[in-house]
Amino acid sequence: MRAFVTGATGLLGNNLVKELRGRGLDVTALVRRRDARRLVGPGVELVVADLRDVGQFETRMSGADVLVHAAACYGEFYRGAAPPLLAETNVAGTTGLLEAAERQGVRTVVYISSAAVLRAAAGGTADETSPYDEETHERYFASKVAAEKAVLRFSEEHPGMRIVLILPAAMLGPGDVGPTPTGAFVLKLLRGELAFVLPGWQRIVDARDVAFAAAEAIDRGRSGERYVIGGRRYPVAEIYRSVTEVSGRPTPTKPISAAKLLFLSRILSLASRLTRRPPPVTPAMVQRLQEGFSFCSDKAVRELGVRFRPLEATMNDTVKWFQAEQTAGEVGS
Numbered sequence: 001m002r003a004f005v006t007g008a009t010g011l012l013g014n015n016l017v018k019e020l021r022g023r024g025l026d027v028t029a030l031v032r033r034r035d036a037r038r039l040v041g042p043g044v045e046l047v048v049a050d051l052r053d054v055g056q057f058e059t060r061m062s063g064a065d066v067l068v069h070a071a072a073c074y075g076e077f078y079r080g081a082a083p084p085l086l087a088e089t090n091v092a093g094t095t096g097l098l099e100a101a102e103r104q105g106v107r108t109v110v111y112i113s114s115a116a117v118l119r120a121a122a123g124g125t126a127d128e129t130s131p132y133d134e135e136t137h138e139r140y141f142a143s144k145v146a147a148e149k150a151v152l153r154f155s156e157e158h159p160g161m162r163i164v165l166i167l168p169a170a171m172l173g174p175g176d177v178g179p180t181p182t183g184a185f186v187l188k189l190l191r192g193e194l195a196f197v198l199p200g201w202q203r204i205v206d207a208r209d210v211a212f213a214a215a216e217a218i219d220r221g222r223s224g225e226r227y228v229i230g231g232r233r234y235p236v237a238e239i240y241r242s243v244t245e246v247s248g249r250p251t252p253t254k255p256i257s258a259a260k261l262l263f264l265s266r267i268l269s270l271a272s273r274l275t276r277r278p279p280p281v282t283p284a285m286v287q288r289l290q291e292g293f294s295f296c297s298d299k300a301v302r303e304l305g306v307r308f309r310p311l312e313a314t315m316n317d318t319v320k321w322f323q324a325e326q327t328a329g330e331v332g333s
């Protein structure tokens, strides 16, 4: 069986390629980075192209049994991205890719969405039946809502294709070369760049558990269905403690109130518009930390056999990976 994987150099993508190779699949990976081979590993066919120009690589999907679409422009400040890039990559890029896959005879698609498209009442639980977060002010989350709706529409219009959607919570894990916003947060803790314990909770899942879910979805996922891969919810203070335990580095213990942090995040966000650098914390982040709802992954546990490893295991491997990369000078700020 051959899989065509997009986003193969990303946190999820490189763990996914390892998972698929471990299961004996042949993998063709869409990549852009010059150091893609180092991240993706040996034995993988590389196609160097941009998702937004599907004509460049469409025919390379021919012969693939499954497309796993994990590429996305992650965050408003994604590697210097200008806002239109979010819609071009996450929405138009996704529909263009699905249309090309259909033309090339790919019959199964696993699309990586995000659990952040879902809303739940404070302290409640979000699952596949929860409403979309239509109110979000974060352009990245809005683009993921629009992309998921487009994928579901495409799925309805193309009953001959089996399209399964995976909705991960915030991921951590080894191989976070970006780093992603959650990985960047851990790096800040390791570098002693945070002064306070942020108030609230964070929902964390190991990227390798999401990779397992996506691989299982190829055969076991039901067409047109969404699967929340939500990991567990942790108080932010517990995440700090976990970083200290595995790294030996002290992390802040002094809390900051949600009201103060919100005020600070507004100022930092305004400043970031001028500097074009990501603010360490945004008002939407503060709001999400406060909401404190959990994700329910029962459907994925039942139908895909997903299991979640404990935070200590995830944090240990994430921190060790960051430390090794920092020593090698590979992970930036």
Ligand SMILES: NC(=O)c1ccc[n+]([C@@H]2O[C@H](COP(=O)([O-])OP(=O)(O)OC[C@H]3O[C@@H](n4cnc5c(N)ncnc54)[C@H](OP(=O)(O)O)[C@@H]3O)[C@@H](O)[C@H]2O)c1
Pocket: 006, 007, 008, 009, 010, 011, 012, 013, 030, 031, 032, 033, 049, 050, 051, 052, 069, 070, 071, 072, 073, 074, 079, 089, 112, 113, 114, 115, 116, 144, 167, 168, 169, 170, 171, 172, 176, 177, 178, 179, 180, 182
């Ligand atoms: N990380 C999380 O917490 C999280 C949570 C929920 C959902 N998700 C979703 O999970 C998926 C994987 O995210 P991730 O965490 O692995 O993010 P990531 O580490 O930032 O990786 C994103 C990947 O997409 C690729 N990409 C971006 N724009 C592209 C383009 N125009 N053409 C080709 N490739 C492009 C990147 O390639 P380059 O390396 O060349 O930039 C990279 O391989 C995404 O759909 C994301 O929205 C992530």
